[in-house]
Amino acid sequence: MKKLLSIALLLIMTLSVAATISNAEEKGNAAEGKVQYDNICASCHGATGKGDGVASAALDPKPRDLSDAAYVSTLSNEHLYKVISEGGPAVGLSPMMAAWSGVLSEQQIWDVIAYIHKDICKCEYKGN
Ligand code: HEC
Numbered sequence: 001m002k003k004l005l006s007i008a009l010l011l012i013m014t015l016s017v018a019a020t021i022s023n024a025e026e027k028g029n030a031a032e033g034k035v036q037y038d039n040i041c042a043s044c045h046g047a048t049g050k051g052d053g054v055a056s057a058a059l060d061p062k063p064r065d066l067s068d069a070a071y072v073s074t075l076s077n078e079h080l081y082k083v084i085s086e087g088g089p090a091v092g093l094s095p096m097m098a099a100w101s102g103v104l105s106e107q108q109i110w111d112v113i114a115y116i117h118k119d120i121c122k123c124e125y126k127g128n
Pocket residue numbers: 036037040041042043044045055059060061062063064066075080083084088091092093094095096097098100112
């Protein structure tokens with residue numbers, strides 16, 4: 001009985017994660033995202049996202065310019081979630097872009113994505 005219950009729970013969790021990822025709606029809180037961004041991402045991507053953070057000088061390739069609205073608006077929410085959560089190699093980019101899933105919760109990743117859209121690129125996903 002216990003086993004059945006945990007299988008049911010696992011199924012519900014899997015389904016809700018799938019629903020979250022397929023739902024392209026913005027579900028993050030930009031103000032919360034700014035806190036995480038400033039703590040973690042700004043060191044490489046820069047406080048305003050231009051890719052000019054203190055650690056960027058030593059990096060090759062350089063961190064992407066996240067303030068580039070023309071570029072960032074071509075990246076879907078799923079793509080952003082994947083690269084932030086699993087790191088550059090998950091989307092064919094450099095491992096210098098690390099995986100943050102061990103540091104940030106799912107909600108915190110959505111918060112950071114909301115912040116990037118609202119205040120860094122000031123853009124939304126436009127489709128390719
Ligand atoms: C150690 C430096 C470093 C840190 C810290 C870092 N990044 Fe990156 N990031 C990079 C580099 C380098 C690239 C470019 C990789 C490439 O071009 O192959 C990149 C690329 C990206 C991209 C572009 C993906 C694409 O498809 O073009 C996004 C989005 C991104 N980072 C978001 C973040 C967020 C959000 C954080 C904080 C949670 C973060 N990064 C933290 C170095 C970093």
